[in-house]
Amino acid sequence: MARLVMKFGGTSVADVDRIRNVARHVKREVDAGHEVAVVVSAMSGTTNQLVAWTREAAPLHDAREYDAVVATGEQVTIGLLAIALQEMGVPARSWMGWQIPIQTDSAHGAARILSIDGTLLRERLAQGQVAVIAGFQGIGPDNRVTTLGRGGSDTSAVAIAAAIEADLCDIYTDVDGVYTTDPRIVAKAKKIDKISYEEMLEMASLGAKVLQTRSVELAMVYRVRLQVRSSFDAPDQVTPAGQLPGTLVCDEDEIVEQQVVSGIAYSKDEAKVTLVKVEDKPGIAARIFGPLADNSVNVDMIIQNVSDDGKSTDITFTVPQAELPRAEDVIRKARNDIGYGALKTDLNVVKVSIIGIGMRSHAGVAKTMFKTLADKGINILAITTSEIKVSVLISSEYTELAVRALHTAYGLDAE
Amino acid sequence: MARLVMKFGGTSVADVDRIRNVARHVKREVDAGHEVAVVVSAMSGTTNQLVAWTREAAPLHDAREYDAVVATGEQVTIGLLAIALQEMGVPARSWMGWQIPIQTDSAHGAARILSIDGTLLRERLAQGQVAVIAGFQGIGPDNRVTTLGRGGSDTSAVAIAAAIEADLCDIYTDVDGVYTTDPRIVAKAKKIDKISYEEMLEMASLGAKVLQTRSVELAMVYRVRLQVRSSFDAPDQVTPAGQLPGTLVCDEDEIVEQQVVSGIAYSKDEAKVTLVKVEDKPGIAARIFGPLADNSVNVDMIIQNVSDDGKSTDITFTVPQAELPRAEDVIRKARNDIGYGALKTDLNVVKVSIIGIGMRSHAGVAKTMFKTLADKGINILAITTSEIKVSVLISSEYTELAVRALHTAYGLDAE
Numbered sequence: 001m002a003r004l005v006m007k008f009g010g011t012s013v014a015d016v017d018r019i020r021n022v023a024r025h026v027k028r029e030v031d032a033g034h035e036v037a038v039v040v041s042a043m044s045g046t047t048n049q050l051v052a053w054t055r056e057a058a059p060l061h062d063a064r065e066y067d068a069v070v071a072t073g074e075q076v077t078i079g080l081l082a083i084a085l086q087e088m089g090v091p092a093r094s095w096m097g098w099q100i101p102i103q104t105d106s107a108h109g110a111a112r113i114l115s116i117d118g119t120l121l122r123e124r125l126a127q128g129q130v131a132v133i134a135g136f137q138g139i140g141p142d143n144r145v146t147t148l149g150r151g152g153s154d155t156s157a158v159a160i161a162a163a164i165e166a167d168l169c170d171i172y173t174d175v176d177g178v179y180t181t182d183p184r185i186v187a188k189a190k191k192i193d194k195i196s197y198e199e200m201l202e203m204a205s206l207g208a209k210v211l212q213t214r215s216v217e218l219a220m221v222y223r224v225r226l227q228v229r230s231s232f233d234a235p236d237q238v239t240p241a242g243q244l245p246g247t248l249v250c251d252e253d254e255i256v257e258q259q260v261v262s263g264i265a266y267s268k269d270e271a272k273v274t275l276v277k278v279e280d281k282p283g284i285a286a287r288i289f290g291p292l293a294d295n296s297v298n299v300d301m302i303i304q305n306v307s308d309d310g311k312s313t314d315i316t317f318t319v320p321q322a323e324l325p326r327a328e329d330v331i332r333k334a335r336n337d338i339g340y341g342a343l344k345t346d347l348n349v350v351k352v353s354i355i356g357i358g359m360r361s362h363a364g365v366a367k368t369m370f371k372t373l374a375d376k377g378i379n380i381l382a383i384t385t386s387e388i389k390v391s392v393l394i395s396s397e398y399t400e401l402a403v404r405a406l407h408t409a410y411g412l413d414a415e
Numbered sequence: 416m417a418r419l420v421m422k423f424g425g426t427s428v429a430d431v432d433r434i435r436n437v438a439r440h441v442k443r444e445v446d447a448g449h450e451v452a453v454v455v456s457a458m459s460g461t462t463n464q465l466v467a468w469t470r471e472a473a474p475l476h477d478a479r480e481y482d483a484v485v486a487t488g489e490q491v492t493i494g495l496l497a498i499a500l501q502e503m504g505v506p507a508r509s510w511m512g513w514q515i516p517i518q519t520d521s522a523h524g525a526a527r528i529l530s531i532d533g534t535l536l537r538e539r540l541a542q543g544q545v546a547v548i549a550g551f552q553g554i555g556p557d558n559r560v561t562t563l564g565r566g567g568s569d570t571s572a573v574a575i576a577a578a579i580e581a582d583l584c585d586i587y588t589d590v591d592g593v594y595t596t597d598p599r600i601v602a603k604a605k606k607i608d609k610i611s612y613e614e615m616l617e618m619a620s621l622g623a624k625v626l627q628t629r630s631v632e633l634a635m636v637y638r639v640r641l642q643v644r645s646s647f648d649a650p651d652q653v654t655p656a657g658q659l660p661g662t663l664v665c666d667e668d669e670i671v672e673q674q675v676v677s678g679i680a681y682s683k684d685e686a687k688v689t690l691v692k693v694e695d696k697p698g699i700a701a702r703i704f705g706p707l708a709d710n711s712v713n714v715d716m717i718i719q720n721v722s723d724d725g726k727s728t729d730i731t732f733t734v735p736q737a738e739l740p741r742a743e744d745v746i747r748k749a750r751n752d753i754g755y756g757a758l759k760t761d762l763n764v765v766k767v768s769i770i771g772i773g774m775r776s777h778a779g780v781a782k783t784m785f786k787t788l789a790d791k792g793i794n795i796l797a798i799t800t801s802e803i804k805v806s807v808l809i810s811s812e813y814t815e816l817a818v819r820a821l822h823t824a825y826g827l828d829a830e
Contacts, residue, residue: 016471056431057495058502068509069494072487079484080472087473094483
């Protein structure tokens with residue numbers, strides 16, 4: 001017997017038929033003898049309608065009232081799912097954020113969970129009652145309903161799992177797990193059985209959109225074992241013992257067979273900015289990156305070319321594409337202070353990354369990457385590294401070629 | 416300066432445009448210097464959709480979960496109305512039942528309000544903030560959301576008015592007040608300026624559907640001055656001093672010019688049942704009406720004909736049309752115990768009533784009624800009276816004729 005949290009998103013509860021399908025998934029776990037808490041989102045489309053109404057009422061609306069309106073989406077789902085479960089003979093009760101309670105700060109529309117009292121939930125679970133919990137919401141310090149912002153339901157599920165000390169938090173989604181790389185690019189990509197929190201965080205922040213970064217961070221802090229699995233699997237089918245239906249995100253100690261490189265990620269959301277003929281003098285970096293930081297532009301990679309004449313140099317850096325207009329604006333305004341010849345931008349770049357806990361104990365991992373790319377004639381524009389990843393910036397036309405070559409080079413191809 | 420409760424139903428808040436219109440009504444009162452609490456229903460259509468979903472999830476659903484789902488309708492409206500008010504520069508805050516709190520019993524789906532803590536609301540009102548309150552809902556003893564059942568928003572409004580000691584509770588509806596009788600039948604029907612709680616209760620229970628009976632009862636108990644007025648009036652138009660825009664339901668002491676008869680009501684929702692040749696013996700009434708009461712059939716009028724032969728008699732009574740099948744069933748099952756010749760039913764009957772506080776101090780009021788009907792050749796099938804009303808059962812084909820004749824006879828026709 002284990003204690004489980006199961007999380008289902010908006011498309012999994014889009015109508016009453018699908019809600020009934022979710023109920024069957026839950027029944028399978030209850031029949032297996034587990035204590036189950038379910039976290040659900042609003043029926044897909046509902047939240048958009050509610051948001052549209054608040055905008056129609058006023059373009060600049062009060063975030064407190066926005067939250068009161070938008071939180072109703074999840075409230076409808078939990079009531080309907082509790083009813084569907086009861087209809088199948090499974091005792092169930094719905095829970096809104098304020099009933100548990102899930103305490104958050106007062107940042108309405110993007111609130112952070114401060115604490116969850118798991119006492120009541122654990123009592124009910126012990127009585128054999130399924131707890132059906134509204135994701136994406138909590139209660140603020142002034143007794144007002146808060147919402148956690150986009151993707152908040154994953155975070156709710158992990159926080160609930162921590163509060164009730166669950167053995168596992170299953171995130172049901174439209175894919176059956178985390179892959180060694182994007183299967184749309186590499187047909188031989190394999191589902192990863194187990195991946196460490198640190199690796200998953202890098203994968204998530206580098207473009208693998210299966211899990212929200214914040215929920216993985218929270219899982220890591222509270223050591224919540226997180227599984228990504230598919231809501232399209234037959235709901236009545238029990239996974240054979242010893243097998244994992246999805247990808248388990250867990251502590252690295254739990255992963256016996258460590259790969260040197262676990263996965264290859266890529267991100268097309270990069271923009272390259274080059275300042276040509278910047279005066280090569282002390283403090284120039286601060287004059288460029290100070291104003292960018294002050295204006296919340298997230299600079300990722302930075303390359304300073306060697307100066308030819310000892311007087312001027314080129315400085316290149318990357319920012320997320322959405323932040324490029326702001327970055328250009330900031331740089332232009334600081335032109336007199338920085339002093340540069342020209343400002344060039346390039347959107348045709350991609351960041352390709354290799355990720356693996358094993359790098360920490362293996363030398364030569366980066367060298368393999370550089371050699372593999374060189375053999376294919378791919379020019380590296382910039383490099384960044386961390387303890388468990390190496391990222392390179394390349395021209396975007398080489399994306400597929402680079403990802404496939406690296407996937408083979410690190411032995412990740414399925415037989 | 417006064418403290419006001421304003422209540423708007425589902426059609427008045429059907430979309431964001433109409434919600435904005437409600438906001439203008441509220442702004443008018445705020446601009447006049449009043450403290451205002453607004454009670455609103457769900458946007459029309461919303462509740463039906465929510466109810467349909469619960470039925471789709473399970474035909475026999477848990478009332479607790481039904482309430483969790485259905486209560487979201489009002490929650491959406493209060494958020495949107497608060498936003499619309501803020502957009503007009505009127506400080507406003509939404510309140511759900513559990514936030515106030517409005518304590519109810521645990522009869523989910525048809526809960527009764529037990530108590531309302533008006534402290535927080537009064538504080539906010541005193542600060543100049545409009546309180547926008549979800550009607551139709553409260554919180555039960557187990558911290559679960561409850562709903563009050565159909566028409567519950569009127570009751571919410573009156574209960575809130577009592578809790579915050581409001582000077583007036585305005586119920587905005589699709590008519591501009593209570594009329595001396597149905598204007599569709601009598602063109603000369605007049606809007607009543609003031610009517611006592613007792614008279615309004617009789618009017619409401621006798622078919623004038625402007626106010627829910629329960630809300631009038633509550634208003635009478637807590638002496639809440641209640642006004643029925645139109646939500647279609649121009650929202651910016653201020654009523655001249657000394658005039659009433661609608662009908663005020665109040666204590667009879669406040670009504671200076673008492674009419675003997677204030678209004679004529681009629682109800683077509685009557686079914687007549689006759690038991691032919693019932694044995695004329697002691698205890699027979701108990702054998703008929705005991706089983707009916709046990710099966711929750713509401714018997715209204717009863718006539719026992721004089722027995723011709725001293726051995727058998729005919730007994731006639733009326734029940735609401737919806738209860739007729741149940742009444743017939745009960746009577747047939749008790750046939751051996753009662754002993755009767757035949758069971759006849761008739762749906763072509765109408766109950767016409769004259770209502771007026773003035774009856775208590777005026778003799779001959781009923782006599783005028785009987786004479787007026789007799790002059791028109793209308794046969795009276797049954798009669799019931801209370802201190803402030805006389806009701807007669809007549810054949811339904813005479814409805815219009817009877818109502819018009821009585822309206823004239825009691826001097827109610829407008830010039």
